[in-house]
Amino acid sequence: MSFFKKLKEKISGQAEVITNKFKEGLTKTRGAFEKVEDLVRRYKRIDDEFYDELEEILIGADVGVTTVMELVDDLRSEARKQKIENAHDLQPLLSEKLVGLLKNKEEDLSLNIEEDRMNVILFVGVNGVGKTTTIGKMAHMFKSQGKNVVMAAGDTFRAGAIEQLEVWGERVGVEVVKQQQGSDPAAVIYDGIQAARTKKADVLLCDTAGRLQNKVNLMEELAKIKRVISREIPGAPHETLLVLDATTGQNALSQAKAFSESADLSGLVLTKLDGTAKGGIVIAIxxxxxxxxxxxxxxEKMDDLQPFDPEQFVHALFAGAIEKEEEENLGE
Incomplete structure (x- = not known):
């Protein structure tokens, strides 16, 4: 059984609506990966030129030079080991390797949310990446699950950040704890914790300012916020999520590296994946x-923030190849 067929069977039991969301959301990126399908059709046998073209295609899709070189070297080695000579037979192997890159077997991609405690999620990221919108959408998601949610407007630096979060609060029916622009962010987060306690909230979502111009200030500010949170709630924050704009490609990777040096990140959120042809940056990061x-x-809809699923992601990237294989199997 080919990896494509295994992939199809693995996700067939999941909601079709989720599969469609990934396929529709990755339409632009799929265009870049369709070049892999064209490459496979043009080459009957695998040779050095094939691998060179494959590298160019993947780098063009923003998979990242370092990641592409490692991936193609791994493919070469595996192809030799399995004695794969036909280019068509290499594409499912590429898909399998991509899924492996996106998730370690022992890794849990779900959020660290537990019952019977206040779950604190801290959001970091530069301005303009969709951080506040992500917080609003996540508040909507948790509220839809029946959870009691509070948001803390800890981005007191950017003009309009507090008002933007308030708009989301009204939209989803969630309280927003705030102070004036320019206030101490750690003080806002402290107020948020007290308000969440009073409301017996299940989840507290904390916004922060995103200033990379001066990483020293960023580190000090995040460290202070984390001290306040952990002092009030031992073991918190339970998640520190870096929000990145997928449309910025390699710049998103640079931001991710900078923030990983400044904050102990537990996970990433990639926004605007539907608006870019370079969704391969997910793999690079x-x-x-x-x-x-x-x-x-x-x-852009409130329910368009989706848990990341490596199988769904790769299935969407190679939807054309999967459908073609199914057609060929039906014709046999």
């Missing part, structure tokens, strides 16, 4: 940072 991607933004 995951591989080079060794931090799991936990959520992806696949559209």
């Amino acid at each position: 995951r591989n080079e940072l060794n931090v799991p991607v936990k959520y992806v933004g696949l559209g």
Whole structure:
């Protein structure tokens, strides 16, 4: 059984709506990966030129030079080991390797949320990446699950950040704890904890300012916020999520590296994946940072923030190849 067929069977028991969300959300990126399908059709046998073209295609899809070189070397080695000579037979192996890159077998991609405690999630990321929108969508998601949610407007630096979070609070029916612009972010988070305690909230979502111009200030500010949180709630924050804009490609990777030096990240959220042809950056970031991607933004609707699923992601990238294989099997 080919990896494509295994992949199809693995996700067939999941909701079709989720499969469609990934396929629709990755339409632009799929265009870049369809070049792999064209490459496979043009080459009957695998040779050095084939691998060179494959490298160019994957780098063009923003999979990242370092990741691509490692991936192609691994493919060469595996192809020799399995005595694969036909280019068509290499594509399922590529898909299998991509799924392996996106998730370690022992890794849990779900959020660290437990019953009978206040779960604190801290969001970090530069301005303009969709951080506040992500927080609002996640508040909507938790509320839809019947959880009591509070948001803390800890980004007191960016003009309009507090008001933007308030708009989301009204939209989803969640309380927003705030102070004036320019206030101490750690003080806002402290107030948020007290308000969440009073409301017996299940989840506290904390926004923070995203300033990379001065990493020293960023580190000090995040460290202070974390001290306040852990002092009030031992073991918290339970998640520190870095929000990245997928449309910025390699710049998102640079941001991820900078924040990983400044904050102890537990996961990544990639926004605007539906708006880019370079969704391969998900693979580059995951591989080079060794931090799991936990959520992806696949559209502008409130329910378009989806838990990241490596199988769904790769299935969507190679949807054309999977459908072609099914057609060929039916014709046999």
